[in-house]
Amino acid sequence: MAYLDHAATTPMLPEAVQAMTAQLALAGNASSLHAAGRRARRTVEEARESLAASLGARPSEVVFTAGGTEADNLAVKGLFWARRAADPARTRVLASPVEHHAVLDAVDWLATHEGANVEYLPVDACGRVHPQALREAIARNPADVALATVMWANNEIGTVMAVRELAEAAAEFDVPLHSDAVQAYGQLDVGFAASGLAAMTVTAHKVGGPYGVGALLLGRQYAPVPLLHGGGQERHVRSGTLDVPAIAAFAVAGTLAAERRPDFAREVGALRDELIAGVRAAVPEAVLGGDPDPAGRLPANAHFSFPGCEGDSLLLLLDAQGIECSTGSACTAGVAQPSHVVLATGTDPELARGTLRFSLGHTSTRDDVAAVVEAIGPVVERARSAGLS
């Protein structure tokens, strides 16, 4: 088996499994005042502190959520509601068109149900938003912008955005910028304070932590309107009993990911370069998606379009040979749709049907890459003969 779908999820680190299972055996609500509660709270707060340290943030800026989707929704909807409440003129939302659905659909929902005026920022052929484009979009009427949201790195094609420059552009107009850093986390230096962002989404299961836990890094001056009302946990922004075992494991994984990041990025980047070169040699007509400059893409991401092939056919044939990857795009009723990301980069819709995303991770080996390189030529040939249905 060659698992090349780490961007979907990556195996938990043994240390994180250990931390989680140890906590699962203990009782205690982190909001309780008694000894069990104090123990749970201490675990949570230590986790918050170590995550904050590894993410270049203050502990109070870490708001635990049930994962990336919730953190994205909280940032986008919560900041929109709060900013509009403070000034009803603020109804404009600026977003990149290559966002993950957790942001894209939240933004669409605001347009449909909350009267938001959504404006998609232009992207280049790599899928990158240029800071000047954001600056110009805000400058058209700085007073009516509720927030802007641009992901740190794209989940499909791996393009890395110039987040610090984007945040600077937004800061010129005092517009809060949110960034979904789910994919960048563990691969790039996503220091929160240095980024200048108002809010940033991370999730545990992409860095070797458990599913179902994530965080919104949230500047202290921001008080988004909550999605969930209840016990007032997490700065009253995110109510709900804290998931102590998951949070403890998240902190262990997050800390290790930060420590290992420079080595990991270098090693996985070398594997990625090998993969890209090998696929291109086997299938010369394959089109590399995203930034051709290795420095401009996530070190673990390789994305291709194969002319004349259905992505699903490629998946089926690779799966039959024990190679697990993804088309990178979302499904509707289980049917693969051409990716909005690939289309946003100006790719021909027919070519966009034949995409594959290979994403590497902490368990990846040269054998995994060799398996793909060996299989891909005949697989593409066969998928092409099956055509586009």
Added chain:
Amino acid sequence: MTDFPGAPDPQAPRKGLRVLAAMSGGVDSAVAAARAVEAGHDVTGVHLALSANPQSFRTGARGCCTIEDSRDARRAADVIGIPFYCWDLAERFREDVVEDFVAEYEAGRTPNPCLRCNEKIKFAALLDKALALGFDAVCTGHYATVVVNEDGTRELHRASDMAKDQSYVLGVLDDRQLAHAMFPLGDTLTTKDEIRAEAERRGLAVAKKPDSHDICFIADGDTQGFLAKRLGKAEGDIVDESGTKIGTHEGAYGFTIGQRKGLRIGHPAPDGKPRYVLDISPVNNTVTVGPAASLDVSALTAIKPRWCGAAPQGPGTYTAQLRAHGGETEVTAELVGDELRVTFTEPVRGVAPGQAIVLYDDTRVVGSATIAATERVRAQSA
């Protein structure tokens, strides 16, 4: 049809093949896929997305066109332990099945969309793609039997259990299609309850799912409403055999030869006997009704014949089936040019153009054709 060098040697044992199992989300196709695995094949499940805008949940008893059905199929595939994919064949289905269905009704005929789907989608579009991807066969949950002769040729036979036999809707398959078809449910004498029990035993949650029936792409089961939406209302006359107007209708396409219910003719027939649709004339938008005896047909011609094996030479005696779930009747049939001419030994009632006639030699499917015209025992005056 694309054929790969890797296609199976007809004489090779039917084992260890790469099989694509079409899984509707129902119990039959799930058990069929499980049996194919058990028989030693390398099976991959596929659900066909046939609607461009699938509904989230089932309404009524239809069972293959919703997201819920696709999930049921995926769940079954997971339990069986096979890979599962969803293939979007909505465009092909719309062109080859839905549009054909509407056009046939519009022309005053009565189509069978399930048969068309087997011919054009499951054993054409799907099979072609499967073969191109390196599969050897397509497996479905149909009740029919494939017999492999010593010389490697294949025959399609009725299911062992005549009550569940679906060979009629597979009668359109030619021998190339048949060579790559697998029906694991066809050769067992099992009641539906036993299939359900087998599904239960295999841990398949679809064991208790209701049977699908009617037409999958008409979600509410209202064929008339579906056609009215597509073809518009067109008021016309209902006349008796003498041509006297006795009522009106809202579109001649809404009727089927032999139909008795829903005619909405106010006053009774002079003889007090029920009246049936005898003729549908889309050209002047007229529906002719009359007594049951006028429905008796002595002969018919059918077009677009398809043969499971070589086309028969000269006249022959066969049993024929004229509609899904219909009985058998003895006929003499002969291929004249591209037309199949069929004479009934005893007159039969209610033969609708557009339906298929499937010819059998005992249990073996000989071939099929689409009924184009019928010859009535009593000449009609209309």
